[in-house]
Amino acid sequence: MTERRVTVARETGLHARPARAVAESAADFDASVTVEYDGETARAASALELTALGVRSGESVTVRAAGDDADRAVAAVAAVLAEEGDP
Amino acid sequence: MTDLRGVGVGTGAVTGQAVWLARPDESPERDGSPSSPDAERDRFERARARTVEELRDERDRAAVAVGKAAEEVLATHETFLFDPAFEERVEDAIDDGDAAERAVARALEDWIESFEETGGKTAARADDLRDLRGRFLRALRGESPRSVGDLPDGAVVLADRLDPGTAVRLAADDVAGVATAEGSRTGHAAIVLRSQGVPVVVDLSEELRTVESGARVGLDAVAGLLTLDPSAVTGAGPAEAVVADAVGTASGTPLAVTANVGSGRESAVARERGADGVGLFRSEFLALRSDGVPDEDAQTEAYVAALDRFPDAEVAIRTFDFGGDKPLPDAEGDVPRGVAGSLATPDRHREQLRALCRAAARGAGELTAVLPHVTRLDEVAAVRDHLDAATDELAAAGVPHERPALGVMVETPAAVELAPELASRVASLSLGTNDLSRHVLGTTRDADPAVTEPAVVRAIGRAVAAATDAGVPVRCCGEAAADPAFAALLVGFGVTELSVAPDAVPATKRRLDGIDRSEAAALAERATAASTKSEVDSLLKEAP
Numbered sequence: 001m002t003e004r005r006v007t008v009a010r011e012t013g014l015h016a017r018p019a020r021a022v023a024e025s026a027a028d029f030d031a032s033v034t035v036e037y038d039g040e041t042a043r044a045a046s047a048l049e050l051t052a053l054g055v056r057s058g059e060s061v062t063v064r065a066a067g068d069d070a071d072r073a074v075a076a077v078a079a080v081l082a083e084e085g086d087p
Numbered sequence: 088m089t090d091l092r093g094v095g096v097g098t099g100a101v102t103g104q105a106v107w108l109a110r111p112d113e114s115p116e117r118d119g120s121p122s123s124p125d126a127e128r129d130r131f132e133r134a135r136a137r138t139v140e141e142l143r144d145e146r147d148r149a150a151v152a153v154g155k156a157a158e159e160v161l162a163t164h165e166t167f168l169f170d171p172a173f174e175e176r177v178e179d180a181i182d183d184g185d186a187a188e189r190a191v192a193r194a195l196e197d198w199i200e201s202f203e204e205t206g207g208k209t210a211a212r213a214d215d216l217r218d219l220r221g222r223f224l225r226a227l228r229g230e231s232p233r234s235v236g237d238l239p240d241g242a243v244v245l246a247d248r249l250d251p252g253t254a255v256r257l258a259a260d261d262v263a264g265v266a267t268a269e270g271s272r273t274g275h276a277a278i279v280l281r282s283q284g285v286p287v288v289v290d291l292s293e294e295l296r297t298v299e300s301g302a303r304v305g306l307d308a309v310a311g312l313l314t315l316d317p318s319a320v321t322g323a324g325p326a327e328a329v330v331a332d333a334v335g336t337a338s339g340t341p342l343a344v345t346a347n348v349g350s351g352r353e354s355a356v357a358r359e360r361g362a363d364g365v366g367l368f369r370s371e372f373l374a375l376r377s378d379g380v381p382d383e384d385a386q387t388e389a390y391v392a393a394l395d396r397f398p399d400a401e402v403a404i405r406t407f408d409f410g411g412d413k414p415l416p417d418a419e420g421d422v423p424r425g426v427a428g429s430l431a432t433p434d435r436h437r438e439q440l441r442a443l444c445r446a447a448a449r450g451a452g453e454l455t456a457v458l459p460h461v462t463r464l465d466e467v468a469a470v471r472d473h474l475d476a477a478t479d480e481l482a483a484a485g486v487p488h489e490r491p492a493l494g495v496m497v498e499t500p501a502a503v504e505l506a507p508e509l510a511s512r513v514a515s516l517s518l519g520t521n522d523l524s525r526h527v528l529g530t531t532r533d534a535d536p537a538v539t540e541p542a543v544v545r546a547i548g549r550a551v552a553a554a555t556d557a558g559v560p561v562r563c564c565g566e567a568a569a570d571p572a573f574a575a576l577l578v579g580f581g582v583t584e585l586s587v588a589p590d591a592v593p594a595t596k597r598r599l600d601g602i603d604r605s606e607a608a609a610l611a612e613r614a615t616a617a618s619t620k621s622e623v624d625s626l627l628k629e630a631p
Contacts, residue, residue, distance in 0.1 A: 054205035
């Protein structure tokens with residue numbers, strides 16, 4: 001299990017379009033990646049679940065993954081979450 | 088009632104005829120009982136494939152007619168269709184014996200509720216799911232995509248709530264304004280309409296229902312007001328309200344919205360859309376569309392056609408800008424860009440200048456010849472020498488001619504550095520923001536460099552300031568001019584003419600009319616001080 005805490009830098013928070021970018025990045029890996037926020041967990045591959053978390057800009061989430069490429073998957077998803085600006 | 092208060096989105100005030108949009112049929116019920124889960128699963132897959140096809144088709148059209156905001160919204164819709172969480176819920180419902188309609192409607196309803204419970208910007212995304220639900224149910228019933236119907240010109244569209252897909256169609260249809268009972272300023276429908284300069288007021292409450300189709304209404308996006316007393320809003324008739332003949336700042340400084348064209352025919356379209364002239368006639372398109380560079384007579388005719396469309400206005404014709412991604416047909420070897428390319432082919436350049444001089448004498452409008460990709464003051468001097476020679480030749484041959492005014496494109500860091508000297512030598516500067524961004528940032532053409540990078544913003548600010556100091560007008564004829572927030576920034580810097588695609592003229596006029604110049608100037612000052620792109624982007628969200 002790999003885990004990383006990351007602050008969402010997108011100005012609009014994690015809604016729809018940024019969620020789509022996260023889901024697209026998670027889809028490149030075999031590992032199943034999750035994003036936890038405020039006690040709720042969403043699959044990184046589901047833009048619907050990510051959007052429903054309602055994460056605002058500047059707030060922190062925990063990215064977790066298990067599996068062969070877990071390290072790379074967490075790094076990739078965390079990088080998208082930490083990106084500034086709207087995709 | 089005479090006044091309803093809601094939340095205004097964007098800017099502008101319009102008057103027009105109220106038209107209610109029909110409520111979408113979102114009932115998941117269908118005749119007959121569901122067939123087997125396998126058959127319902129097949130129906131689901133077929134309807135999903137059809138919805139994807141519809142979204143992609145609409146996305147392509149929206150990209151052209153409306154722009155990037157609409158394209159992004161529809162791409163996000165497509166992602167939701169294949170979301171694993173959505174698929175699971177549909178699968179479970181079908182396994183439990185639901186028909187595909189009910190399975191889809193329930194799955195999306197759960198997410199709609201969940202988004203709304205979360206609140207904030209997430210709640211605004213619920214309308215995206217309503218949009219998808221409508222599309223999916225229509226696909227399952229075998230119905231065609233919902234049409235917004237035949238709207239009268241200059242209609243103010245009323246709806247309980249607006250889904251983003253309908254907003255895309257309304258924006259492409261050029262409606263005057265939109266008012267909704269529910270909705271949020273951060274909803275995708277509002278974002279799409281705002282990006283097109285359509286004034287919108289959302290969240291007007293159930294009271295909106297008291298306004299009947301056909302009523303004359305006024306809508307003020309700044310005040311967040313819908314009124315049955317339209318004279319309180321503008322006093323202008325509907326036609327003037329849709330595309331004002333002349334637009335200006337709140338304090339009365341005139342602003343021109345002109346068009347970027349590549350032919351006389353496009354100039355006619357620009358005229359129909361209310362353009363105040365041509366800010367950029369891309370003369371090289373005459374050659375790129377045919378087998379090669381048209382001869383002097385053919386060029387003269389094309390320029391005259393554009394000038395005749397604007398008898399009381401200016402038509403800025405850019406001299407040939409071959410090279411880069413626009414190689415001259417049959418050109419051998421590397422051709423230098425812009426005016427350097429023209430000076431490297433003096434016979435062809437002289438021929439174009441003669442055509443411009445002849446057109447200036449014959450055409451009704453006022454012609455300015457604009458030199459592209461200028462990097463040296465010598466280039467301007469050299470063109471003047473050629474212009475002298477061209478007029479001498481025409482005079483000797485007894486051909487009627489007139490010397491056009493000369494302008495230069497500012498699209499290289501060199502031109503920004505030389506802007507004070509250039510401004511003292513020519514009649515106008517034209518900002519080419521696409522090329523300027525690319526060259527300032529040192530990126531390739533396909534990298535889509537952002538105009539909101541601080542280095543680009545500061546380059547634009549410096550060039551405009553140099554021109555203003557010299558008393559020379561500046562126009563902007565890059566794609567950025569059609570972006571509503573960026574247009575405000577340009578006006579804040581002191582740009583007085585924005586040249587956009589003909590289709591973007593009405594929206595840009597609506598966007599700029601009545602803009603507060605001092606607020607725009609404050610925005611420009613803050614943007615110049617910003618040190619990251621995201622700071623600039625955030626500031627633009629507050630654009631007046």
